[in-house]
Amino acid sequence: MTEGLIWGYVYPNEAEVQWSILIVLYPYITGLVAGAFIASSLYHVFGKKEIKPVARFALLTALAFLLVATMPLVAHLGHPERGVQIMFTPHLTSAMSGFGYIYSFYLIVVVLEIWLSFREDIVKKALSSRGLKELLYSGLALFSYDISERALHEDEKLARRLAIIGIPSAAFLHGYVGFIFGGIKANPWWSTPLMPIIFLMSAIVSGIALLILLYIVAMKIRRHAIDHSCLYSLAQYLWVFLIFDVVLELLEVVSMKYESLEEIEIINILLSEKIATTFYGVQLTLGIFVPFVLLLLVGIMKNHDTLKTIMIAVSSTLVVIGVFAMRWNVVIGGQEISKSLSGTLTYVPVFFGMEGVLPAVVIFTIPFIILLVLTYILPPWKDMEEATE
Amino acid sequence: MNGDLTMSISRREFTRIGCRVIIGAAAGTAIIESIVKNSLASEDKKGEYDWNEHYWGFVVDTTKCIGCGRCANACKLENHVPFDEHLYRTWVERYRVLKKEEVKIDSPNGGIDGFTNDIPKEDIKKAFYVPKLCNHCDHPPCVQVCPVGATYLTEDGVVLIDYDYCIGCRYCIQGCPYGARYFLAEETPHHKPHSVLGGGVADKCTWCYHRITKGLLPACVQACPAGARIFGDLKDPDSAVNKILDKERINVLKPDLGTRPKAYYIGLDREVR
Amino acid sequence: MQPHIKRAFTLLAIAIIVFIVIRSLVVPDSFGQYGWYRGDSVVDNRNFPVEYAGSASCGEENCHKTLYSIWEDSRHKTVNCETCHGPSEKHVSNVRIMPQPANESRDFCGLCHFRQTARPEDFSQIDPETHGQNLRCAYCHNPHKPWFV
Numbered sequence: 001m002t003e004g005l006i007w008g009y010v011y012p013n014e015a016e017v018q019w020s021i022l023i024v025l026y027p028y029i030t031g032l033v034a035g036a037f038i039a040s041s042l043y044h045v046f047g048k049k050e051i052k053p054v055a056r057f058a059l060l061t062a063l064a065f066l067l068v069a070t071m072p073l074v075a076h077l078g079h080p081e082r083g084v085q086i087m088f089t090p091h092l093t094s095a096m097s098g099f100g101y102i103y104s105f106y107l108i109v110v111v112l113e114i115w116l117s118f119r120e121d122i123v124k125k126a127l128s129s130r131g132l133k134e135l136l137y138s139g140l141a142l143f144s145y146d147i148s149e150r151a152l153h154e155d156e157k158l159a160r161r162l163a164i165i166g167i168p169s170a171a172f173l174h175g176y177v178g179f180i181f182g183g184i185k186a187n188p189w190w191s192t193p194l195m196p197i198i199f200l201m202s203a204i205v206s207g208i209a210l211l212i213l214l215y216i217v218a219m220k221i222r223r224h225a226i227d228h229s230c231l232y233s234l235a236q237y238l239w240v241f242l243i244f245d246v247v248l249e250l251l252e253v254v255s256m257k258y259e260s261l262e263e264i265e266i267i268n269i270l271l272s273e274k275i276a277t278t279f280y281g282v283q284l285t286l287g288i289f290v291p292f293v294l295l296l297l298v299g300i301m302k303n304h305d306t307l308k309t310i311m312i313a314v315s316s317t318l319v320v321i322g323v324f325a326m327r328w329n330v331v332i333g334g335q336e337i338s339k340s341l342s343g344t345l346t347y348v349p350v351f352f353g354m355e356g357v358l359p360a361v362v363i364f365t366i367p368f369i370i371l372l373v374l375t376y377i378l379p380p381w382k383d384m385e386e387a388t389e
Numbered sequence: 390m391n392g393d394l395t396m397s398i399s400r401r402e403f404t405r406i407g408c409r410v411i412i413g414a415a416a417g418t419a420i421i422e423s424i425v426k427n428s429l430a431s432e433d434k435k436g437e438y439d440w441n442e443h444y445w446g447f448v449v450d451t452t453k454c455i456g457c458g459r460c461a462n463a464c465k466l467e468n469h470v471p472f473d474e475h476l477y478r479t480w481v482e483r484y485r486v487l488k489k490e491e492v493k494i495d496s497p498n499g500g501i502d503g504f505t506n507d508i509p510k511e512d513i514k515k516a517f518y519v520p521k522l523c524n525h526c527d528h529p530p531c532v533q534v535c536p537v538g539a540t541y542l543t544e545d546g547v548v549l550i551d552y553d554y555c556i557g558c559r560y561c562i563q564g565c566p567y568g569a570r571y572f573l574a575e576e577t578p579h580h581k582p583h584s585v586l587g588g589g590v591a592d593k594c595t596w597c598y599h600r601i602t603k604g605l606l607p608a609c610v611q612a613c614p615a616g617a618r619i620f621g622d623l624k625d626p627d628s629a630v631n632k633i634l635d636k637e638r639i640n641v642l643k644p645d646l647g648t649r650p651k652a653y654y655i656g657l658d659r660e661v662r
Numbered sequence: 663m664q665p666h667i668k669r670a671f672t673l674l675a676i677a678i679i680v681f682i683v684i685r686s687l688v689v690p691d692s693f694g695q696y697g698w699y700r701g702d703s704v705v706d707n708r709n710f711p712v713e714y715a716g717s718a719s720c721g722e723e724n725c726h727k728t729l730y731s732i733w734e735d736s737r738h739k740t741v742n743c744e745t746c747h748g749p750s751e752k753h754v755s756n757v758r759i760m761p762q763p764a765n766e767s768r769d770f771c772g773l774c775h776f777r778q779t780a781r782p783e784d785f786s787q788i789d790p791e792t793h794g795q796n797l798r799c800a801y802c803h804n805p806h807k808p809w810f811v
Contacts, residue, residue, distance in 0.1 A: 008494075011496075011567070012496050012498075013568045015475035016475060016572070018559040018562050018563065019563065077556050077557045078555070078556065078558075078559070078572065078582075078588050078589035078590055079555065082537075082554070082556040083556055085539075087681075089698070090536065091536055091537055091538040093532075093533045095534065096560050108674065112670065115670070119666070143669075144665045151664055154667075155664075184534070184563055184564055185566065185646055186646070335563075340494070341662055342492070342494055438708075452782065454782075455781050456780055457774040463714065463749075466713055466714075466749050467712075503769075503773045504780070506777075506778060513779050516779045516780035538697075538699045538700075540699075541698065541699035543704060549704065550703075550707075551699060551700050551703035551706070552706070553706070554700050554703065578711055598708060599707065599708055599711070605712065605714075611716060612714075614740045615740070615782075615785070
């Protein structure tokens with residue numbers, strides 16, 4: 001069965017691809033988290049007022065995706081029940097060992113940040129409702145109802161500080177995911193010090209794009225007008241980060257080709273035969289080039305708000321897809337070349353089963369459900385809608 | 390602070406837990422690692438075999454290998470590695486450099502079923518076999534990347550796996566430049582996939598640690614009829630391995646990766662990676 | 663500090679303490695004994711069953727003494743008994759358990775002796791098509807002393 005999928009010589013143990021679509025999903029999801037968080041810090045830390053309408057919504061999005069970030073990993077483990085050992089006995093020389101602690105730290109930061117920025121609403125709800133609802137919100141308020149001017153001011157100061165810690169830790173959370181791949185000297189397609197930054201840039205890009213999409217969809221569902229100044233400034237940030245992203249991604253490939261080390265032959269085969277469509281087609285053309293041009297037009301054009309909104313929505317969709325393709329090209333592409341440097345193999349995703357496409361799809365829908373529940377408990381709509389009242 | 394805790398457990402146990410809580414608080418610090426190591430390493434719990442007296446090494450003489458695949462076969466039988474899967478602790482590769490400047494490499498079923506002459510002799514410039522196995526590197530990248538400490542380099546220079554601790558993340562399989570590791574999902578004497586979800590762990594050659602610590606040779610070395618595999622103690626100046634290392638010109642696989650392998654090769658061709 | 667923030671941080675502190683306590687209870691005793699791994703695992707690895715007894719144990723005492731001494735002087739002395747007969751540790755420790763019968767097929771001898779381009783020239787090889795008229799090898803050669811003369 002496997003013979004037809006193998007070209008040249010691969011080590012006999014390599015006949016099977018070890019990291020499947022779930023491991024593609026994992027950096028994708030953490031990327032969305034990091035991106036959404038950084039988008040919200042544009043307001044919380046850098047005080048970009050135009051972002052205010054989506055700032056709290058971005059935090060909720062980050063949390064929703066953060067909560068499922070571990071799922072593809074755990075589902076992929078050979079012994080999921082032993083997974084916590086990564087917290088109990090983290091082997092510090094391993095890039096992966098930091099995962100448990102970095103993740104927990106970041107989770108705490110995000111939850112605290114959300115709690116502080118929603119506390120006023122929570123307390124008001126707790127005071128104005130009865131029964132179970134009262135209990136829920138009082139619990140969320142930790143049975144402390146001080147929302148005096150001074151208290152709220154203190155909250156805001158702390159939230160800002162947290163957001164300042166949050167940015168480096170979001171960068172770290174995702175940069176380190178890049179290092180998991182970038183630090184593997186055995187794999188020439190992965191091993192590059194650029195990997196963490198590439199991951200980080202594409203994470204920010206995908207996070208902002210997702211936020212734009214969710215914002216447009218939420219406003220359409222709630223039948224409310226879109227705040228165009230917010231949308232355009234988000235689109236502008238997306239455009240800027242796209243530039244960083246494409247520069248780094250091209251730099252990696254160009255320097256690999258220019259230096260032409262021992263492994264260049266197999267890299268060329270990888271790029272021209274194995275992942276040509278997903279790399280040149282989806283990741284670079286659809287995922288970066290087309291949105292780049294569209295967003296440029298959005299920046300130049302005057303009026304035509306509806307058309308511009310559509311163009312932004314299209315570019316964001318393309319970016320979100322393109323970044324997924326980028327994760328795919330890294331994770332799967334890296335495993336499709338043999339470490340013998342003289343052969344390739346092909347990953348054929350299965351649909352059912354623990355590591356199939358189905359669980360991946362299921363895991364990817366969970367954050368949207370969580371987001372729905374979160375926005376039900378902690379509605380962020382107020383600031384999204386008041387600007388365009 | 391822990392007043393309530395003491396009620397239910399004995400005093401001794403409490404101090405024990407207390408100590409471990411303190412150690413736990415500093416989880417992962419290399420300092421503690423080294424303290425623990427130094428104070429306990431002298432305590433020999435393993436009976437008559439003293440791992441401080443040995444440091445194992447392996448020599449592969451590719452000029453002697455006849456490609457019969459009996460090593461790979463014996464290895465699977467000795468270590469209960471499933472035969473019907475693509476899982477090999479050791480395997481034999483065949484390299485054929487053709488006259489039209491092309492290199493054909495193959496290893497059908499790790500060489501266990503032998504090789505077929507599918508290219509006529511006239512087209513071949515040179516041909517040879519290269520047995521492969523875990524290199525038991527002195528700087529093992531697989532150990533470096535294991536996130537939980539389920540694989541390690543022992544004092545006698547062997548890289549082992551803790552089958553009861555491995556979480557099955559397969560990072561070590563990615564980290565090994567030699568393709569020596571594989572994912573073992575079947576039940577064997579080494580590993581029981583008791584998890585409901587099936588379960589699996591990383592596995593690889595151990596230089597038959599259960600044999601060498603009893604004074605036996607690794608199964609593949611014993612099975613080799615051509616003397617292409619030589620095993621011995623690097624700490625013993627008269628050992629079979631040292632005799633070769635002292636006079637032959639040897640090389641290791643992928644030396645540029647800095648893994649410092651302890652499987653040394655005689656007659657390594659530039660095509661071999 | 664505001665009371666609600668104090669509460670939040672207390673919760674966090676409790677969570678961390680609970681984590682540390684659980685960790686100290688769950689991590690195996692021997693972890694860290696020799697390095698960043700479970701010390702007992704070394705013992706586990708040493709205790710896996712041995713399957714290949716080695717040729718020497720075949721020739722011991724009153725077992726296959728004669729066969730062993732014949733084999734010892736033959737060109738096949740580098741070919742371990744168990745390479746043809748299969749792992750026999752169980753047979754050595756309990757003679758009632760018989761090892762698998764040896765593989766007598768031409769193909770089995772051929773794994774080592776059929777002519778292959780990649781094989782070292784000086785190794786004894788035969789052409790499977792022409793040598794021995796398609797008879798079992800043992801018809802003419804004694805596997806334990808391939809040169810009967």
